[in-house]
Amino acid sequence: MARLNAVVSMVLVILVATVGSAQAITADFTDRAEFLAATSGLTLTTIEFDGILPSGGRFQNFNPLLVSEVSFSTPTPGIFVNVTTANFYSPQNYPGDFIVDSANPSPNNVLVISLPQPTHALALDYGGLGFTGVGSATLILSNGHVFAQPSLPTVGNTTFVGFVSSDPITTLTLVTTNDSWVVLDVILTHFAGIPAQANCQGQSVSALALQHGGLAAAAAALGFPSVQALQDAIRAFCEG
DSSP: OHHHHHHHHHHHHHHHHHHGGGOOOEEEEOSHHHHHHHTTTSEEEEEOOTTOSOTTOOEEEESSEEETTEEEEOOSTTOOEEEEOTTTTTTSOOSSOEEEEOOOSOSEEEEEEEEEEEEEEEEEEEEOOOTTSOOEEEEEETTSOEEEESSOOOTTOOEEEEEEEEEEEEEEEEEEESSOOEEEEEEEEEOSSOTTSTTHHHHHHHHHHHHHTSHHHHHHHTTOSSHHHHHHHHHHHHTO
16 A cells, blocks of 8 residues: 555656646636537547447456547556446446446555647546545646546546646546546547648638637637637647
């Protein structure tokens, strides 16, 4: 247990020390509708865990788990990412299959979500199990932003959080204290155009301007300090 606590502490120290000097402008959304409104004009993709388990399977260990090129992993030796059937904890059922850390004696656990390409907005439905009392969580983005969840929902329940950032996000690290972590889904966003295609920038700009009533309003909604900063982000996305 002492070894795992040391691992968790090391993860937090390294993440915060590495990116603490380059804080991004990042907005937190605990209301799904507000997050969707802020990201209108972007293309949303929901990563879920249904269809991974073999027929009749109750759970399966992975580390890492790859779903649509998104990596879900834990840095703790001997711990796995378990894809688990929705009714595993019946009658406290989840809406769909979910991931949870494999059974272990530690009160603290870590999940790292690594994205195949940077994004400026993402969200997830997550929680805990609550088998050892009230748990809490810290979510750390690769751009240095930290979000604290003082109490986690218990088995069968999740809570929503979304992030919109002016700086690209490549990873999200979920650290739980006195609980397991549970993730039901992850929502990723990207600009409307298709990278490397000639009309990528035009499509991306048009979609945002249409949804927000102009590019200046879109930049403000997405947390960019200027229209130029938003255009630079679109250009970087389209260049791949």
